[in-house]
Amino acid sequence: MRIILIPLLLLLFATGYSTGHSGEGQALYEHHCARCHGTDGARGMFGAKNLQKSQLPDTAIALQIRNGKRIMPAFKKKLNPDQINELAAYIKTLRKPAI
Ligand code: HEC
Numbered sequence: 001m002r003i004i005l006i007p008l009l010l011l012l013f014a015t016g017y018s019t020g021h022s023g024e025g026q027a028l029y030e031h032h033c034a035r036c037h038g039t040d041g042a043r044g045m046f047g048a049k050n051l052q053k054s055q056l057p058d059t060a061i062a063l064q065i066r067n068g069k070r071i072m073p074a075f076k077k078k079l080n081p082d083q084i085n086e087l088a089a090y091i092k093t094l095r096k097p098a099i
Helices: 002-032 058-067 081-093
Strands: none
Touching (some): 058 081
16 A cells, blocks of 8 residues: 555655645745735735736846835745745736737
8 A cells, every 4th residue: 555655745745846836936925925916916905016017027026025115014025036036926817908
C-alpha cells in the first residue's frame, strides 16, 4: 500500500505545484494588497488606484510594488522578485476590458 501511496502523493504534489502559480499570486495579493485595493482591485482605500482600470505595463507595476508610491508602501523587503512577478501577473487578471 505504502509503495503505491508515495508516488501518488509525489504526483499530486508535482501537479499541484505547477498549476499552483497563479494561486500564489492571488494569495499574495489577498495578504498584502487587498486591504487597500480590495479583493477585486476596485476598493480604493487611502486613495489606492483602481486596479481594474489600471493601464500600467508590467515593468511599471513591478517597480511600483518594489518601491511603493506615496501612501502605497514599498514591498521590496517583504517580497522576492518572483513573488512580485506573480503579483503583477495576478493584478492584470483583475482588469476589466474597457467598454
Ligand atoms: C496602504 C495601502 C496600499 C497597499 C497595502 C497597496 N497599495 Fe497599491 N496603491 C495604493 C495607493 C494609495 C496607490 C496610488 C498611488 C498614487 O499614484 O498616488 C496605489 C497604486 C497602485 C498601483 C498603480 C496603479 C496605476 O494604474 O497607477 C498598482 C499597480 C498597485 N498599487 C499595486 C499594488 C499591489 C500589487 C499591492 C500589494 C503588493 C499594493 N498595491 C498594496 C495603496 C496601497
